[in-house]
Amino acid sequence: MTTYFDTLNKNYTQVTVTDDGINTAEFLTATEDLIKMLDLLGSSAFKPVQSDMSGNVKKIRDRYNTDNGKNSTLQKLVSSEKADGKNTATEGLLWLTRGLDFCAKALRRSVTNADEELTVSFTKSYEETLKQYHSFVVRPIFTVAMKACPYRKDFYAKLGTDTARVSTQLSEWLGALEGHLGALSKVV
Numbered sequence: 001m002t003t004y005f006d007t008l009n010k011n012y013t014q015v016t017v018t019d020d021g022i023n024t025a026e027f028l029t030a031t032e033d034l035i036k037m038l039d040l041l042g043s044s045a046f047k048p049v050q051s052d053m054s055g056n057v058k059k060i061r062d063r064y065n066t067d068n069g070k071n072s073t074l075q076k077l078v079s080s081e082k083a084d085g086k087n088t089a090t091e092g093l094l095w096l097t098r099g100l101d102f103c104a105k106a107l108r109r110s111v112t113n114a115d116e117e118l119t120v121s122f123t124k125s126y127e128e129t130l131k132q133y134h135s136f137v138v139r140p141i142f143t144v145a146m147k148a149c150p151y152r153k154d155f156y157a158k159l160g161t162d163t164a165r166v167s168t169q170l171s172e173w174l175g176a177l178e179g180h181l182g183a184l185s186k187v188v
Contacts, residue, residue: 003160004040005169008033012176021075021187022180024064028057031096034103034177040158041118043148048141053099059092078187094188097181102129104177110152111171118149 005011010029015022035053038046063081064071071077071089078090106125110118123146131139149155160166 001160001162001165003162003166003169004037004158005160005166005173011173012180013172015176015180017180017183018073021073022183024060024071024074024077025068027074027180028061028064030177031057031100034100038103040155041148042150042154042158043145046145046148049099049145053096056092056096056099060089060096063089074184075187090188093184097184097188098130098133100177101181102126104174104181105129107170107174108178111167111174117152118155119146122146122149 008030010026010033012027012030012034015026015030017023031053035050035057038050060074060077063077067080070080074093078093081087081090102125105128106118106122109116109121109124113121123143126142126146130142134142156163156166159170
């Protein structure tokens with residue numbers, strides 16, 4: 001049986017990491033797949049989150065496309081942008097990593113706490129990650145989105161019917177994402 005993870009263009013477990021850093025193009029493709037995963041939550045309330053993350057991917061990809069050799073890894077991209085006296089992509093990467101950290105922590109809570117509904121996992125994650133950066137105007141938007149999370153069983157069913165395989169793939173994918181975020185926290 002095919003799972004959601006089998007359909008990804010690029011899985012975080014497949015993103016190349018070298019001594020120079022995390023491959024920019026591969027990471028962005030994997031991130032675009034994560035953004036699409038938010039569609040499985042089945043609520044238009046997550047559209048602002050997806051839009052924000054997509055906008056940050058675009059900022060990074062635009063910089064990458066100016067010289068994909070010089071910007072081949074996210075770490076090199078940050079260095080080259082700094083050398084050019086710019087910060088658009090670096091700021092995009094900062095906000096993207098914050099958004100990814102929010103998603104990763106929510107999904108980690110969900111994996112770790114098998115009885116916890118997604119509303120709780122995503123709300124707790126928001127409180128731990130993004131809330132401190134959001135104004136009183138933005139916070140209610142996220143509160144609505146968290147309350148619009150589907151039931152856990154419905155979300156996991158959309159990931160695939162082979163629950164053991166989904167669990168393994170989600171854990172591997174999530175572990176790889178968390179590893180990338182750990183490396184990126186040192187540069188943004």
